Amino acid sequence: MTESACRECHNIIDGQICPKCGSxxxxxxxxxxxxxxxxxxxxxxxxxxxxxxxxYAIKVR
Ligand SMILES: [Zn+2]
Structure with missing residues (x-):
């Protein structure tokens, strides 16, 4: 499983939408x-x- 990181708040998430900022x-x-x-x-x-x-991810591209 590859986790994604939110580009807005760098939160590391499993799904497509960040539960923290909604991005x-x-x-x-x-x-x-x-x-x-x-x-x-x-x-x-x-x-x-x-x-x-x-x-949280340190760098998100
Ligand atoms: Zn976020």
Missing amino acids: NSTSKNWTGYVIIIDPKKSEIGKKMNIDLVGK
């Missing part, structure tokens, strides 16, 4: 990911503008 702009062409457990304390989370717990 259907997803890509299977992504590299690297971070798991955000505590968005408020995460430097990466702040940098990527993430405010929800989850798994």
